[in-house]
Amino acid sequence: xxxxxxxxxxxxSPMARAGGSTPGDDAQGDAPLVAAALDVxxxxxxxxxxxxxxxxxxxxxxxxxxxxxxxxxxxxxGGGRVAAIVGDAPGTGLPAVAAMSQLRSVLVASLLRxxxxxxxxxxxxxxxxxxxxxxxxxVVVAVLDPAAGEVTYCTAGHPPPLVVPAGGExxxxxxxxxGPLGWGSRSFPTLTATWAADEALLLYSDGLxxxxxxxxxSATVTLAAAADVCRDVTGVGxxxxxxxxxxMLLIDGHPNSNDLTLVAGRRRPEPLGDLQLDLxxxxxxxxxxxxxxxAWLAPLVLSAIDAMSLQHAVGxxxxxVVQHAYSxxxxxxxxRLSARVTDDATVEVEVQDDGTWRPTDSHxxxxxxxxxxxxxxxxxxxxxxxxxxxxxxxxxxxxAPQRPVSMYAAPTxxxxxxxxxxxxxxxxxxxxxxxxxxxxxxxxxxQLLGRASLGSTRDAEVDLSDVDVLDSIAVQVIxxxxxxxxxxxxxxxxxxxxxxxxxxxxxxxxxxxxxxSSPSSLxxxxxx
Numbered sequence: 433x434x435x436x437x438x439x440x441x442x443x444x445s446p447m448a449r450a451g452g453s454t455p456g457d458d459a460q461g462d463a464p465l466v467a468a469a470l471d472v473x474x475x476x477x478x479x480x481x482x483x484x485x486x487x488x489x490x491x492x493x494x495x496x497x498x499x500x501x502x503x504x505x506x507x508x509x510g511g512g513r514v515a516a517i518v519g520d521a522p523g524t525g526l527p528a529v530a531a532m533s534q535l536r537s538v539l540v541a542s543l544l545r546x547x548x549x550x551x552x553x554x555x556x557x558x559x560x561x562x563x564x565x566x567x568x569x570x571v572v573v574a575v576l577d578p579a580a581g582e583v584t585y586c587t588a589g590h591p592p593p594l595v596v597p598a599g600g601e602x603x604x605x606x607x608x609x610x611g612p613l614g615w616g617s618r619s620f621p622t623l624t625a626t627w628a629a630d631e632a633l634l635l636y637s638d639g640l641x642x643x644x645x646x647x648x649x650s651a652t653v654t655l656a657a658a659a660d661v662c663r664d665v666t667g668v669g670x671x672x673x674x675x676x677x678x679x680m681l682l683i684d685g686h687p688n689s690n691d692l693t694l695v696a697g698r699r700r701p702e703p704l705g706d707l708q709l710d711l712x713x714x715x716x717x718x719x720x721x722x723x724x725x726x727a728w729l730a731p732l733v734l735s736a737i738d739a740m741s742l743q744h745a746v747g748x749x750x751x752x753v754v755q756h757a758y759s760x761x762x763x764x765x766x767x768r769l770s771a772r773v774t775d776d777a778t779v780e781v782e783v784q785d786d787g788t789w790r791p792t793d794s795h796x797x798x799x800x801x802x803x804x805x806x807x808x809x810x811x812x813x814x815x816x817x818x819x820x821x822x823x824x825x826x827x828x829x830x831x832a833p834q835r836p837v838s839m840y841a842a843p844t845x846x847x848x849x850x851x852x853x854x855x856x857x858x859x860x861x862x863x864x865x866x867x868x869x870x871x872x873x874x875x876x877x878x879q880l881l882g883r884a885s886l887g888s889t890r891d892a893e894v895d896l897s898d899v900d901v902l903d904s905i906a907v908q909v910i911x912x913x914x915x916x917x918x919x920x921x922x923x924x925x926x927x928x929x930x931x932x933x934x935x936x937x938x939x940x941x942x943x944x945x946x947x948x949s950s951p952s953s954l955x956x957x958x959x960x
Contacts, residue, residue: 465526466525466526466529467492469526469529469530470490470529473503473529473532473533473536474490474503474504474837475504475505475506475834475837476735476834476836476837477735477833477834477835477836477837478506478695478834478835478837479506479507479508479514479777479834479835480732480734480773480777480779480833480834480835481508481512481514481578481773481775481777482512482700482703482704482772482773482775483512483578483579483699483700483703483704484512484514484576484578484697484698484699484700485669485670485671485697485698485700485731486506486514486516486671486695486696486697486835487669487671487672487674487675487695487696487733487835487838488504488506488675488693488694488695488696488837488838489675489676489679489692489693489694489837489838490502490504490691490692490693490837491679491683491691491692491693492691501520501521501522501523501524501528501529501531501532501569501691502518502519502520502521502532502637502639502691502692502693503517503518503519503520503521503532503533503535503536503693504517504518504519504635504693504694504695504837505517505536505539505540506695507540507543507544508776508777509543509544509547509575510547510775510776511577511579511775512577512578512579512703512775513547513575513576513577513578513579514575514576514697514777515543515549515573515574515575515576516573516574516576516633516635516695516697517536517539517540517571517572517573517574517635517695518571518572518590518635518636518637518693518694518695519532519535519536519539519569519570519571519572519590519637520532520569520570520571520590520637520638521535521566521569522565522566522567522568522569523565527565528565530565531563531565531566531569532566532569534559534563534566535556535559535560535566535569535571535613538555538556538559539552539553539556539571539573542555542556543573549573549574549575549584549585549586549620549622550586550620550621550622552573553571553573553586553588553610553613553620554618554620556571556613557588557613557614557617557618557620560613560614561614561616563614566613566614567612567613567614567615568589568612568613568614568615569589569612569613569614570588570589570590570612570613570638571588571589571590571613572585572586572587572588572590572591572592572593572635573585573586573588574593574633574635574697576627576633576697576699577627578627578699578700578703581626581627581628581629581699582624582625582626582627583624583625583626583627583633584622584623584624585605585608585622585623585624585625586608586610586620586621586622586623587607587608587609587610588608588610588611588612588613588620589610589611589612589613590638591607591636591638591641592604592605592606592607592608593605593633593634593635594633594634594636594655594656594659595625595631595632595633595634596631596632596633596634596659596660596662596663596670596674596696597628597630597631597632598628598629598630598631598663601656601660602656602659602660602663603656604652604656605623605625606623608620608621608622608623609621627699628699629699629700629701630670630698630699630700630701631698631699632663632670632671632674632696632697632698633696633697633698634659634674634678634694634695634696635694635695635696636692636693636694636695637690637691637692637693637694638690639690639691639692639693640655640678640679640682640692640694641655642690643679643682643683643690643692644658644682654682655678655682658678658681658682659674659678661677661681662674662677662678662681669698669733670696670698671696671697671698672733672838674694674696675694675695675696675838676838678694679692679694704731704732704773706770706771706772707724707725707728707769707770707771707772708768708769708770709721709724709768709769709770710766710767710768711766711767711768711769712764712765712766712767713753713754713757713758713764713765713766713767713785713787714754714764715754715871715872716872717750717754717767718747718750718751718754718870718871718872719872721746721747721750721769722743722747722868722901724769725742725743725746725769725771726739726743728771729742732773732833732835733835733836734833734834734835734836735833735834735835735836737931737936738831738833738834739833740933740936741812741813741831741833741936742779742781742812742813742829742831742833743901744808744809744812744901744902744903744933744937745781745808745809745812745813745829745831746769746771746781746783746809746829747870747901747903748804748805748806748808748809748903748904749783749805749806749809749827749829750767750769750783751805751870751871751903751904751905752805752806753767753783753785753787753825754767754871755871755905756787756788757785757786757787757788757824757825758785758787759787761787765785765786765787766785766786767783767784767785768782768783768784768785769781769782769783769784770782770784777832778814778830778831778832779829779830779831779832779833780828780829780830780831781828781829781831782826782827782828782829783826783827783829784824784825784826784827785824785825786823786824787824787825788820788824788825804904804907804908804941805903805904805905806818806827808903808904808937808940808941809827809829811940812940813829813830813831814830814831814832815828815829815830815831816828816829816830853867854866854867854868854869854873854876854877855867856880859895860949861893862892862893862894862895862927863880863881863884863892863893863894863895864894864895864897864898865877865880865894865895865896865898865899866898866899866900867898867899867900868899868900868901869896869899869901869902869903869906870901870903870905870906871903871905873906874905874906874909877906877909877910878909878912878913881894881909881910881913881924882913885913885916885917885922885924888913888916888917888919888920888922888924889920889922890922891917891922891923891924891925892917892922892923892924892925893924893925893926893927894910894924894925894926894927895927895928895948896926896927896928896932896934896938896945897927897928897929897932897934897935897948898932899932899933899934900933901933902933902934902937902938904941907937907941907943910924910926910943911943925945925946926938926943926944926945926946927945927946927947927948928945928947928948929947929948930947
């Protein structure tokens with residue numbers, strides 16, 4: 433990048449020097465409230481883009497009296513651009529949490545409206561002047577533009593970004609010259625630096641410099657050297673290594689008293705390409721498409737719930753094509769799947785066929801006699817559009833997933849699930865299923881449920897906690913089995929652990945279930 437420099441002013445943010453509140457004796461007692469407030473008010477994830485790889489982490493300080501002021505965010509600005517933000521509100525505890533929450537809300541709203549960091553910071557400064565508890569807050573905003581190969585940034589009293597290139601030494605960008613918020617400077621000039629392919633930009637809170645200074649005495653030199661070590665780690669993405677390994681290198685086993693917040697963005701050498709599939713409309717197409725979609729999503733490192741939701745929604749649309757689009761025709765047709773990451777940080781998926789779907793009642797959200805697939809896909813995503821015509825049907829999904837924020841956990845990777853086969857075993861008297869429950873195993877599932885309930889003549893339990901995929905076909909099979917058992921005065925009870933794909937789907941389709949009991953170590957293969 434251009435505009436680089438090898439040093440920054442020592443002493444970090446003026447937050448501690450300029451009117452921040454003094455921790456009270458009750459800060460220790462407020463620690464659980466502060467932690468709960470931070471969990472609610474900080475974003476759970478970052479924007480996903482085709483040209484930028486973003487990651488973030490928050491390392492909570494060991495001293496409860498010093499928690500509360502750090503914050504971060506990412507704001508998609510259209511055109512593939514994204515604003516990365518790290519801020520530091522003065523003071524500690526609940527007052528600092530309240531101040532940073534207001535600052536974050538105002539800045540994000542202004543960036544979304546104007547798309548310009550300088551204008552947004554001027555508006556934020558005017559707001560901060562009316563908020564005494566937030567005065568002297570600092571913030572760095574960097575607009576990452578991978579198409580132009582540029583970064584436009586402003587350091588409002590905050591340490592400047594650190595550039596970590598693919599080759600060569602890490603270096604700091606020049607401070608832009610703006611002062612802290614609410615001090616009446618009213619001037620927030622920006623600087624623009626070139627952004628090379630595979631180059632990472634690191635934004636961080638002041639606590640990281642404090643940890644670096646404590647480790648070696650020279651904060652800037654130590655921080656740059658630690659970033660250089662992170663770059664050389666193999667098997668882990670650069671941004672993941674920076675936001676997780678870097679704090680650990682600087683802390684080096686010693687408890688950090690201050691919170692540490694980091695956001696890293698890398699310009700991808702090539703933007704993530706579109707996924708294009710053209711498959712025969714058969715059950716095997718569901719397996720192939722699931723695997724291809726898994727592989728395509730992997731570089732985005734989505735949360736497990738977002739990945740599951742998208743996979744389920746796409747699976748439902750494909751199953752509809754397989755079941756209904758070419759019904760009554762002598763030969764099977766084709767199904768086409770396309771997926772892309774838009775410039776507005778969403779994933780857009782289209783499923784197309786050349787046939788005709790079975791009519792459904794759009795006013796019946798979850799009809800009991802089928803038709804759940806389209807409605808379930810609609811519930812799992814942000815937007816669904818159905819386009820029907822004489823030459824076929826197109827369904828378009830729009831979904832805004834996020835990359836989860838991490839602390840010490842391993843990178844959230846989308847595990848490939850499509851190769852798992854359906855497995856059944858008896859566990860604590862219940863039929864425990866694992867693997868995908870979709871169109872391809874519907875007959876097997878029907879037989880397994882029949883055996884477990886002895887043809888609906890005895891009570892049975894079915895544990896779905898280890899199921900990867902639970903689509904609408906499987907839901908219909910389960911519902912049929914439950915109704916048959918009820919007709920004989922028996923019950924078929926579903927079990928699903930919280931946070932699993934099955935639990936999410938069962939809640940959506942309103943099928944009752946219970947949480948699993950304590951797991952038993954005694955298992956046996958279910959007779960097949």
